[in-house]
Amino acid sequence: xxxxxxxxxxxxxxxxxxxxxxxxxxxxxxxxCIAGGIDYLVVLGTTAxxxxxxxxxxxxxxxxxxxxxxxxLPLVVGIGGNNTGAIIEELAESDLEEFTAILSVSxxxxxxxQEGIYQHFKAISKTSPIPIILYNVPSRTxxxxxxxxxxxxARDCNNVIAIKEACGDMxxxxxxxxxxxxxxxxxxxxxxxxxxxxxxxxAGVISVLGxxxxxxxxxxxxxxxxxxxxxxxxxxxxxxxxxxxxxxxxNPAGIKTIFEHLGICDAHVRxxxxxxxxxxxxxxxxxxxxxxxxxxxxS
Numbered sequence: 001x002x003x004x005x006x007x008x009x010x011x012x013x014x015x016x017x018x019x020x021x022x023x024x025x026x027x028x029x030x031x032x033c034i035a036g037g038i039d040y041l042v043v044l045g046t047t048a049x050x051x052x053x054x055x056x057x058x059x060x061x062x063x064x065x066x067x068x069x070x071x072x073l074p075l076v077v078g079i080g081g082n083n084t085g086a087i088i089e090e091l092a093e094s095d096l097e098e099f100t101a102i103l104s105v106s107x108x109x110x111x112x113x114q115e116g117i118y119q120h121f122k123a124i125s126k127t128s129p130i131p132i133i134l135y136n137v138p139s140r141t142x143x144x145x146x147x148x149x150x151x152x153x154a155r156d157c158n159n160v161i162a163i164k165e166a167c168g169d170m171x172x173x174x175x176x177x178x179x180x181x182x183x184x185x186x187x188x189x190x191x192x193x194x195x196x197x198x199x200x201x202x203a204g205v206i207s208v209l210g211x212x213x214x215x216x217x218x219x220x221x222x223x224x225x226x227x228x229x230x231x232x233x234x235x236x237x238x239x240x241x242x243x244x245x246x247x248x249x250x251n252p253a254g255i256k257t258i259f260e261h262l263g264i265c266d267a268h269v270r271x272x273x274x275x276x277x278x279x280x281x282x283x284x285x286x287x288x289x290x291x292x293x294x295x296x297x298x299s
Contacts, residue, residue: 001131001161001185003074003100006039006204006225007218008187009211010047012252013061014265021057023064025265029211030068032264036214037222039204040074041065042103046140047208047252050078052270066098076206080104080135084120088127101131103164103206108141114149125157132159137166137189147175154184164189164206170196177201191217191243195236198224208251209243212258216291238294242287249280257284 011033014025033041043065044050044058053061062077069075079094079102081087087104096102104124106117125132134153138144144167153160165173166189173193177186177200185203188194194205198221210217216235223232246254253269253276260267261284267275276284 001101004040004076004133004162004185004187004203007037007210007214007221008040008042008076008204008206009033009038009214010042010045010206010208011065011211012256012259012265013048013050013053013057014256014259015268015270016266017268019268019270021060021064022265023060025259026061026064027068028264029259030065032262033211033214034069034072037218038073038210038214039218040076040100041069042076042078042206043099044078045103045206046078046105046137047255048078049252049270049273052273074100076101076103076133078103078105080106082107082110084123087124091124091128096130099130101133101161102128103133103135105135105137106141106143106145108143111141111143114146117143117145118149118152121153121160122157125153125159128159130159131161132157133187134160134163135166135189136163139166139168144172147172147179150176151179154181161185162187162203165197166190168193170200173197173202174200192240195220195224195232199227199229199232208255209239209246209258212246212255212262213239213242213291238291242284242291245280245284245287248283249274249276254280254284257281258288261285261288 014022016022077099136145162185164187187203188197188205191207191209220235256267257276259265
């Protein structure tokens with residue numbers, strides 16, 4: 001799936017002051033990403049605060065992104081959870097014509113065994129009309145999909161084409177890269193492991209920071225895929241503080257603060273999340289100003 005090589009971004013859902021969806025701001029975010037060289041867009045991932053969106057709101061988000069994108073970039077949609085039957089039902093009811101793949105998170109909270117995770121994705125694979133990207137994020141789900149489980153799914157389910165691996169452990173990522181089927185892609189799910197993953201043979205990243213700083217992040221990944229590690233690491237080190245700052249008080253409060261600073265959308269998040277604190281906003285503003293100064297001096 002060459003369409004999903006490079007830099008994908010997990011889009012936020014911008015809100016107005018009354019916490020309704022700001023569709024105009026979402027359109028601006030899509031344009032910002034496309035203009036900055038992003039390769040594909042991920043709709044309704046966890047960064048989109050999808051857990052707080054109603055079914056009607058989710059449809060509005062999808063429609064807005066599809067219309068704003070106008071066929072320019074591949075689209076991926078998040079369809080996952082800890083109720084296998086409900087996911088199968090959602091897949092049957094969803095219009096997925098505009099999407100290249102679905103992103104489906106490993107079941108959270110109920111902490112299935114490795115066999116349970118395997119059977120979960122096997123059942124979804126049998127019913128999905130489009131390819132599937134697995135999503136392993138142990139810090140959120142409470143369980144880790146081990147490399148042997150990922151590899152078993154990859155070998156047994158032809159329409160499972162990739163994993164978004166957010167374990168944060170390069171040893172685990174390397175284990176998948178070393179044994180994966182040739183056409184199975186390993187995509188970094190953490191901004192800070194994006195470059196090491198790419199240099200080790202990964203296909204790219206699904207980034208959070210990348211949507212706010214698309215030009216810098218997409219260049220970082222392109223350099224990495226080209227094997228230009230010196231140029232890639234220069235950008236990586238310039239962005240590293242931002243990668244950590246945007247998660248300091250939870251996601252997506254940090255990345256929405258970047259968008260607010262750029263004048264693209266307000267920084268509101270829905271409960272139980274909280275907007276970034278004034279202290280964090282100052283640190284993020286300082287990071288952006290420092291980055292801008294560094295980029296000017298290099299131009």
